[in-house]
Amino acid sequence: MSAQPPSYYEHHIFFCLNKRENGEACCADHNAQAAFDRCKAQVKSQGLAGPGKVRVNKAGCLDRCQGGPIAVVYPEAVWYTYVDQSDIDEIVESHLKNGKIVERLLTPPHLGR
């Protein structure tokens, strides 16, 4: 069995920014853009960004819209449902900076599209 190559980023977080115009649930209706902007700014200002550290990226629909707004962190595949900017600050401080999952913000496992 071959060993897994090291992850380029220690934590790579993706924010769904999908916007639906047909009235169906979408993360853009829950301030996803503001959360993404907040996360990006916090990671940068705390010096966490870069190879071997943290990367913050936009994503389209991650197909778990019922749990939206959604962000997911790889390689550990931890899914978050956040509410406001203080939740984002907690994800940055606890998970992205100190490697500790924020249990209270985990997306319930059964929630899909």
Ligand code: FES
């Ligand atoms: S619209 Fe965000 S997960 Fe589908």
